[in-house]
Structures are given as structure tokens and as C-alpha cells.
Amino acid sequence: MECPVTGIKTRFGNRVSHANNKTRRTWEPNMQSKRFWIPSENRYIRLRLSAQGIKMVDKIGIEAVLASMKAK
Secondary structure (H helix, E strand, O other), X not given: OEOOOOOOEOEEEEEEOOOOOEEEEEEOXXXXXXXXXXXXXXXXXXXXXXXXXXXXXXXXXXXXXXXXXXXX
């Protein structure tokens, strides 16, 4: 999974036991499905974003985020 706004992907590492045994594990991004209102298009869109991506939309606005996603 990857967030289209922030680019956050699944991260990999080791699970380390008390006996120092190492096995591979993953950290998935906190992906959420959210509906956003776009005033210029007079409609809603549904995006699957990370929690950090949702905060970014709240901070800079959905129009700016969509423009940056189209530029990518």
C-alpha cells in the first residue's frame, strides 16, 4: 500500500525476541478511506490516504493536494 499524497509505503524490519532471534516483519501505513468535498467540481471524491495524508489535506486544502497528485 502507498499513500498517494505523502508517498508512505510499507516498511520492513526485524522482530527481535528476548533471546535476540530475528524474524522479518512489516509496518503498514495507517491507511484510511475518507470522503472530501471539492467545491470547484461541486462533488465529493473518496480517497484512500494515510493518517498523515489526511492531516496534510486539512492543512493545505484538497485543491492543492489534488493539483500536486496530478503533477506526479
